[in-house]
Amino acid sequence: MRTRITVAAVGTAFLLALTGCGNGTEGVSVTKSDAKPELTPAAPSPTPEPETQTTFDIGETADIDDEPNNVSFSATVIAYTQPVKGPQAPTEDLGGDAWATAEIKVCNVKGETFTVSQFPWSLAYEDGTRVEVSGLNGGDLPKPEFPTNDVSVKPDRCVRGKIPFPVQSDTRPQYIVYAPDALDEPLEWTVPAQ
Known part of the structure; x- marks a missing residue:
């Protein structure tokens, strides 16, 4: 399977999420849509392959x-918030003492209908630790919530919401990771220090 990813810096941050949409992978290429064109050389040269990119800043969109x-779709991490005010702290068995949220938006740009959920998303820490989604929804968790169950996204439609993560209040993740089945390599959004 050949999958191409492009990135676009967005004034307003958008966050997108997509669950598995394929049976295996063959390749991923990533290009920046805001890249400046190169000067044309005197002699013709072959067209280079687009630059592969898998790490983005919050607010950048991966196409x-x-x-x-x-299917062509986009994913954006709009914001990361830690701690999140409001909900009761996660229980010890969830592995955190505070809640954090990643606000995500996934859009079906064109093509077949696909499904999205929270489960391809996780947090990655500098020490190698990963925090997966809890699968919890409802109650006092921040709204709007990104769907926990598979939700269909038709062409020209988007799904946007917050994904809660149980975290340790004294550490911040390094990346928000998106790893749907359609991609050979996960995409990462860098979490700022504050």
Whole structure:
């Protein structure tokens, strides 16, 4: 499968999420849509492959072209908040003493209908620790919530919401990770120090 990803800096941050949308992977290429064109050399040269990119800043949009599954979609991490005010602290068995949220937006740019959920998203820490989604929803968790169950996204439609993560209040993740089945390599959004 050939999957192409492009990135666009967005004035207003958008966050997108997509669950598995394929049976295996063959390649991912990433290009920046805001890249400046190169000067034309005196002699013709072959067109270079787009630069592969898998790490983004919060607010940047990854545009993914999944040709084998006839879908183009985008994913954006709009914001990361830690701690989140309001909900009761997570219980000890969830592994955190505070809640954090990643606000995500996923859009079906064109092609077939696909599904999204929270489960391809996680937090990655500098020491190698990963925090997965809890699968919890409702109650006092921050709204709007990103769907926990698979939700269909038709062409020209988006799904946006907050994904809660149980975290330790004294450490921040290094990245918000997005790893749907359609991608060979996970995408990461860098979490600022504060």
